[in-house]
Amino acid sequence: MKQLFSIFFIALFAIANAQDKDSKETANRFFYELTFKPKNDSAKLEKVMSVLDIVKDRSVYRDYTVIGQDSIIKVQIEAMQKSGVFKDMSKSIRMPKFSEKIVKIYPDMKVQYIERIASGFSPMGIAYNETIKFDWKISNEKEKIGAYNAQKATAEFGGRKWTAWFSTELPFQDGPYKFSGLPGLIVKIEDDGKNYSWVLQGNKKVPNWEELSYAEKISNMSLKVTEMPREKFEKTFNDFKKDPFASVRPMMNQEMMSKSIPGMDGTIGDxxxxxxxxxKDFFNSNDNPIELNQPSSDKKKK
Known part of the structure; x- marks a missing residue:
């Protein structure tokens, strides 16, 4: 049963982020509403909340969906553990819109881009590292963005032209996604085609901050990642997207696949x-990546 649980937690949370050792630091958490255009051939826009957690030696950027549902997931998992009956949690929780975790290491702002893939019955982290030197052009133009006085800056990155607004009232040279390097926190940034737009919605202190969520803890995830050149990373992740259960399928015989799951309709195979x-629906839902010049023939992004 433990292996069975592992399979489905990989399926539900392989897109999540992890660490080996919980941090007992206080984090500055900044909430960014991301408005984005997932399809090139459609004018439809979607929105998702993302967070940038800043601690002493690094920042962590990710989709807030899994973190925000932690208490719901905890209640459901504890009920399953108590009853011994598995429940299909996909019916009651929302899936994130984006699967990457981006860690910036201070003070040199080295970027580590992390994804999770299945490796047999366990999740495996893969990552590439890069140091990005943004060539910001700071303007004298100023504007009030939410509660903060902000100043305009522009730069090109990932094949797009970006306009950012930063505030020195928030003394962090950081921002959402990979963006950084301005003399204050980026409170708004969007590309000139308005494909991606982040706007700061609020912030709070998170005492006893833990990078690892409850869902990630029970999934036996690890902060350890396999670092590789970006081209190899793209190929490895694209292979996973094409066949997510490639490493699990050889371990599942017909007898196991035909077993029913207590409390659920259908078999393990179903x-x-x-x-x-x-x-596959998740991975195919976005063909308009943030970075247009990814070193990969398959440009589809989560």
Whole structure:
């Protein structure tokens, strides 16, 4: 049963982020509403909340969806543990819109871009590292963005032209996604085609901050990642997107696939098919990446 749980937690949370050792620091958490255009051939826009957590030696940027549902997930998992009956959690929780975690290491702002893939019955982290030197052009133009006095700056990155507004009232040379390097926190940034736009919505202190969520803890994830050149990273992740259960399937014989799951309709095989469809729908939902010049023939992004 433990292996079975592992399969489905990989399917539900392989897009999440992890660490080996919990941090007992206080984090400055900044909430950014991201408005984005997932499809090139559509004018439809979607919105998602993302967070930038800043601690002493680094920042962590990610989709807030899984973190925000931690208490709901905890209640459901504890109920399953108590009853011994598995429940299909995909019916009651929302999936994130984006799967990457981006860590910036201070003070040199080295960027580590992390994704999770399945490796047998366990999640595996893969990552590439880069140091980005943004060539910001700071303007004298100023504007009030939310509660903060902000100043305009522009730069080119990832094949797009970006306009950022930063505030020295927030003394962090950081921002959402990979953006950084201005004399204050970026409170708004968008590309000239308005494909991606982040706007700061609020912030708070998070005492006893832990990078690892409850869902990630029970999924036995690790902060350890396999670092590789970006081209190899793109190929490895694209292979996973094409066949998410490639490493699990050889470990599942026909007898195991035909077993029913207590408390659920269908067999383990049925659930794997459902989870595989969920993965592929997720990965195919966005063909308009933030960075247009990724070193990969497959430009689809989560």
């Amino acid at each position: 659930m794997m098919k459902k989870q595989e469809k969920m993965y």
